[in-house]
Amino acid sequence: MLPTSHRPKNVALITFPAIGDSLLLMTVAHNLRRHGVAVTVFGPHVHTLRNWFPGIPIEPALAAGSAGERLAGFDLVIQLHDDRPFVDLASLHPRAIVLEHLCRQRSPKSMAQRLAEFSRDELGLPQAGKYNGIVPPAGLGYRRxxxxxxxxxxxxxxxxxxxxxxxxxxxxxxxxxxxxxxxxxxxxxxxxxxxxxxxxxxxxxxxxxxxxxxxxxxxxxxxxxxxxxxxxxxxxxxxxxxxxxxxxxxxxxxxxxxxxxxxxxxxxxxxxxxxxxxxxxxxxxxxxxxxxxxxxxxxxxxxxxxxxxxx
CATH class of the missing domain: 3.40.50.2000 (Glycogen Phosphorylase B;)
Incomplete structure (x- = not known):
C-alpha cells in the first residue's frame, strides 16, 4: 500500500472503447475521488455517460498524437489493458500502471472486486469499494x-x-x-x-x-x-x-x-x-x-x- 504521503494527487484514467471495461475502471476513479485525489477520465463511452458520474471530469478519448503532451500534467496514469488503447503506456508517461495482471488472475473474484482491492491495497485508499460512482439523473424511476x-x-x-x-x-x-x-x-x-x-x-x-x-x-x-x-x-x-x-x-x-x-x-x-x-x-x-x-x-x-x- 502506498503511504498517504506518497499517494498521487492528480491521476488520469484512460478507458478503452468498451462499455464494460469503462464502467469497471470507473470503480478506481470513484475510489480515488472519494479519498481526495483529483482524477480525470478519458474515453468515449464514459464521456457519453458523463452526466451519470457527477464530480468527475470526463473527457473524450485521447488522440494518439497528442496523448503524451496531454498526460504530462498528471503524476500517475492508469489503463486496464496492456494493448489498448495504448500499446506502450510507459512511453507516454514515466509513472504508468497497466492493470492487465488483474484481468489474468486465477481467482473467483470479479473484476469489480479486484479493482476495489487494487484501489485499497496498491493505491492506499483504505475505504475503497466496488461502487463506480454512477448516479442516475433526476426524473428517472428505478424499475418503473x-x-x-x-x-x-x-x-x-x-x-x-x-x-x-x-x-x-x-x-x-x-x-x-x-x-x-x-x-x-x-x-x-x-x-x-x-x-x-x-x-x-x-x-x-x-x-x-x-x-x-x-x-x-x-x-x-x-x-x-x-x-x-x-x-x-x-x-x-x-x-x-x-x-x-x-x-x-x-x-x-x-x-x-x-x-x-x-x-x-x-x-x-x-x-x-x-x-x-x-x-x-x-x-x-x-x-x-x-x-x-x-x-x-x-x-x-x-x-x-x-x-x-x-x-
Missing amino acids: HATRIAIHPTASTLDKCWLPQRFTALGLKLRRAGFDPQFIVSPAERPQWEHVQDLGLGLPDLGALDNVAAWMFESGWFIGNDSGIGHLASSLHIPTLSLFKRLGSAQTWRPDWGPGRVVIGSAYIPAGRLKERIWKYTLTPGRAARAFARLRKNLPIPAAFAPPEGM
Whole structure:
C-alpha cells in the first residue's frame, strides 16, 4: 500500500472503447475521488455517460498524437489493458500502471472486486469499494417498468454470443409468462433483429448510450451475453442474468454490482475445446428461463437505487 504521503494527487484514467471495461475502471476513479485525489477520465463511452458520474471530469478519448503532451500534467496514469488503447503506456508517461495482471488472475473474484482491492491495497485508499460512482439523473424511476426485460443478444465478439434463434425463443417464452421482452441492439445491428417485431417482441430505437442507460434504469430485468450492457444494467442495480460460455470468464467478467446470476453454457461439456465450440448449442431456452425464474425467486431486489452509504 502506498503511504498517504506518497499517494498521487492528480491521476488520469484512460478507458478503452468498451462499455464494460469503462464502467469497471470507473470503480478506481470513484475510489480515488472519494479519498481526495483529483482524477480525470478519458474515453468515449464514459464521456457519453458523463452526466451519470457527477464530480468527475470526463473527457473524450485521447488522440494518439497528442496523448503524451496531454498526460504530462498528471503524476500517475492508469489503463486496464496492456494493448489498448495504448500499446506502450510507459512511453507516454514515466509513472504508468497497466492493470492487465488483474484481468489474468486465477481467482473467483470479479473484476469489480479486484479493482476495489487494487484501489485499497496498491493505491492506499483504505475505504475503497466496488461502487463506480454512477448516479442516475433526476426524473428517472428505478424499475418503473417492472415487467420489462431488456434482452441484449449481441456482444463484442461472436464467441460470446448465444444463438440468435434461442434468444428469440426465450423472448417468446417470457412474453407468454406475462413479461415484456425488449431486444436492445446498436443502430448498426438493428437490421439483423427487426424480425423480432413481427413476433410481437420489442426492438426500441434508443440511440446514444446515455439514452440506453436511462431506458435500462427504468427496466425491471436484464438478460444477455457477456457484454458491457450487462455491466451497465448491474451498475444501475437492475437484476441481471448473464450467459457465459465458461466458468473462468464468468468468475472474472461477471457483472457484480447489483443482484444477478450467471448461466455457464458449457457447464455439462467435459472437454475444453468442446466448451468453446458447442456451449451455445447445448444451452437451451428452457434452461435460461429456469435460471431467470431462480433470479426472480431467490435474490433480494432493492426497492430503490441506493449507492453504498457514504460513497
